Amino acid sequence: MSMEQRLVRTFVELADTLVREFDFVDLLHTLAERSVELLDADAAGIILADQRGQLQVVASTTQEAHILELFAVQVSEGPCVDCYNSGEIVANVRLDEAADRWPNFTPAAAEAGFRSTHAVPLRLRDQVLGVVNLFCSRQATLSERDIAVGQALADVASIGLLQERAMLQGELLAEQLQTALNSRIRIEQAKGVFAERAGVEIDQAFTMMRQFSRQTSRRLSDVATGVIEGTIDINEMQPH
Amino acid sequence: MSQSRVNKILATVMSQDASTSTLPELLCQACADALPVSGVGMGLMTDSGHEGAIAATDGPARLMEDLQFTLGEGPCLDASREGRPVLQPDLARTAPRRWPVFGPAVLEAGIAAIFAFPLQVGWIRLGVLDIYRDTAGNLDDDELAQALAFADAAVVILVHLQSQVGAGQGMHPQLTDTAGNRPEIHQATGMVSVQALVGLTEAFLLLRAHSFSAERSILDVARDVVARRLRFPAEGGRHG
Numbered sequence: 001m002s003m004e005q006r007l008v009r010t011f012v013e014l015a016d017t018l019v020r021e022f023d024f025v026d027l028l029h030t031l032a033e034r035s036v037e038l039l040d041a042d043a044a045g046i047i048l049a050d051q052r053g054q055l056q057v058v059a060s061t062t063q064e065a066h067i068l069e070l071f072a073v074q075v076s077e078g079p080c081v082d083c084y085n086s087g088e089i090v091a092n093v094r095l096d097e098a099a100d101r102w103p104n105f106t107p108a109a110a111e112a113g114f115r116s117t118h119a120v121p122l123r124l125r126d127q128v129l130g131v132v133n134l135f136c137s138r139q140a141t142l143s144e145r146d147i148a149v150g151q152a153l154a155d156v157a158s159i160g161l162l163q164e165r166a167m168l169q170g171e172l173l174a175e176q177l178q179t180a181l182n183s184r185i186r187i188e189q190a191k192g193v194f195a196e197r198a199g200v201e202i203d204q205a206f207t208m209m210r211q212f213s214r215q216t217s218r219r220l221s222d223v224a225t226g227v228i229e230g231t232i233d234i235n236e237m238q239p240h
Numbered sequence: 241m242s243q244s245r246v247n248k249i250l251a252t253v254m255s256q257d258a259s260t261s262t263l264p265e266l267l268c269q270a271c272a273d274a275l276p277v278s279g280v281g282m283g284l285m286t287d288s289g290h291e292g293a294i295a296a297t298d299g300p301a302r303l304m305e306d307l308q309f310t311l312g313e314g315p316c317l318d319a320s321r322e323g324r325p326v327l328q329p330d331l332a333r334t335a336p337r338r339w340p341v342f343g344p345a346v347l348e349a350g351i352a353a354i355f356a357f358p359l360q361v362g363w364i365r366l367g368v369l370d371i372y373r374d375t376a377g378n379l380d381d382d383e384l385a386q387a388l389a390f391a392d393a394a395v396v397i398l399v400h401l402q403s404q405v406g407a408g409q410g411m412h413p414q415l416t417d418t419a420g421n422r423p424e425i426h427q428a429t430g431m432v433s434v435q436a437l438v439g440l441t442e443a444f445l446l447l448r449a450h451s452f453s454a455e456r457s458i459l460d461v462a463r464d465v466v467a468r469r470l471r472f473p474a475e476g477g478r479h480g
Contacts, residue, residue: 052388179324185362188423189440192430202427228363
């Protein structure tokens with residue numbers, strides 16, 4: 001498939017997510033996955049800023065602890081922090097040249113097998129909501145055009161936040177962000193329940209829950225509720 | 241940075257004389273002192289609803305909690321049910337329509353704005369922190385961040401009060417982990433609830449109790465559970 005076809009398909013998919021009832025957490029997972037594919041990266045995480053001024057990972061393409069650690073380590077320094085503070089995209093950063101810029105983050109990223117990184121802001125008008133952080137095991141060379149694609153993907157997700165906000169009339173962005181963060185914790189708890197009941201790994205549990213959510217056109221958080229309350233039969237969710 | 245804010249709040253609360261006031265009462269008072277607000281109340285919430293006020297500062301705070309408990313409606317119930325903060329800076333404009341019984345009653349009591357923060361860890365519902373003002377107006381960004389830090393501290397205190405750690409042992413520094421945002425802790429909570437045949441709240445307390453007695457961080461314990469190196473079998477010879 002050509003780049004154009006993949007792009008069109010991705011925007012259709014994201015738009016489709018926005019049209020039906022959707023979860024912000026689910027949308028962000030889709031954004032992470034498509035960003036990795038379209039920008040030729042190896043891992044991505046979506047970080048949202050909560051009102052506590054803390055950056056929190058709400059979605060990622062991997063559950064591997066050593067990669068999740070890379071997002072967590074960016075408490076005070078790293079591409080996410082720079083991107084969040086400036087609202088500007090940080091692209092094609094060579095980790096072998098970034099040791100002075102980020103003395104703690106750089107060795108951790110290199111240790112995890114990465115050689116370059118990008119950070120794309122999630123923006124809503126003049127406000128930065130969060131960051132899409134991408135990691136590549138090769139030296140990345142995104143063109144201006146690639147960078148524009150990355151920003152466009154992120155903008156669609158930001159609109160999603162705005163849209164959901166508009167649906168919940170009169171609610172404030174602050175309420176919405178906290179909801180997304182608590183919703184993510186609920187999904188983590190449901191993953192644990194599902195993994196243990198079905199005897200699968202956490203990653204697999206999440207994949208199965210998302211598949212089931214799409215197949216049955218149910219929101220991911222409703223599926224999580226069903227898993228927690230036992231109203232969804234786990235066997236029904238196993239691949240046939 | 242926000243974690244230090246939470247720790248500072250806990251340190252302040254813990255350093256006060258707990259012989260005449262409970263920890264939730266001390267926290268409500270500290271919150272009322274730190275923010276430009278009129279009063280603060282804390283309601284105990286479970287899955288079945290409002291279980292009553294556990295603390296309130298002087299003035300209408302107690303009435304605000306009691307009204308919601310008696311009438312079965314109000315911002316604190318909405319916050320708990322939806323797992324999101326309910327920020328109502330101008331009750332005169334919004335409350336009578338949103339809460340037909342509670343709205344007029346609370347305005348009558350001289351309360352003009354309410355900010356209700358759910359005290360939750362995903363599905364685990366512990367309570368709600370209600371902050372009110374006798375004049376209309378929003379909390380600014382820093383006040384909101386401060387209010388959220390008080391809510392995080394309140395979560396730590398409520399978990400502590402429910403746990404079996406032992407009243408005389410005081411608050412362990414590790415307890416602040418409970419407000420942490422690491423996915424493994426929530427995944428492990430879900431897994432333990434299935435293993436031990438208990439609800440998520442109790443599963444969470446089991447993890448904490450184990451972390452406390454093994455003198456390991458709750459994150460390390462959670463990682464062992466997720467990696468299936470550690471199990472919490474059901475008590476009483478049931479399978480598990």
